[in-house]
Amino acid sequence: MAELLTWLAKQLVDDPDAVRVETIEREDATVLELYVAPEDRGKVIGRQGRLARALRTSVRVGRVGKPHGVDGSFFVEGASEAPERFAKGATLLVDGLPAQIAASKRGxxxxxxxxxDRSVPRGATLAVRRDDLPEPGEDTYYVFQLVGLRVEEEGGRALGTVTEVQNGPANDTVELDSGLLLPLVEACVLDVDLEAKRIVVARGFADADE
Known part of the structure; x- marks a missing residue:
């Protein structure tokens, strides 16, 4: 994926030699940081947002892990919880390029x-196109839908922006750029408005995290 991001950015800037991508591995996500020349900073999100749209068309579902046997099979690390993503015949994007699953099992x-159906390097990002994802059920959201949403307390107090969703034994939590952790439970989350890019939470939960 880093190679794809580098290539896309170089097509948009005037100083392609200054393009640099750093990969940061987190427990449940891979973060790519893009650096360009100062005079090109507006261009990677300009020109009708071509780069932004290209990056937002796929969703990470895992990465290539250690080999399993000698036939080219491998474990999927950080795998999506949806088993159909890895069914035989399904198509994945490997660092942005399509590949079909020739065989699938549980290890x-x-x-x-x-x-x-082709050789891929260990550590490569596995993704699917967002358009191929089924609609989530009622009051259910994909992680990528929540990341970036503003979070407000009932009454309008701004609490921050969602940067990550963490899995927990009892319930998931959202982490905000302000450092707050809020539980994804009915008592806390009053409303999720994807169009307004906003989550409204009940009073008291933000103060309890201090």
């Missing part, structure tokens, strides 16, 4: 083990 611990 140790129930982790997905797949073989693709």
């Amino acid at each position: 140790a611990g129930g982790r997905p083990v797949i073989k693709l």
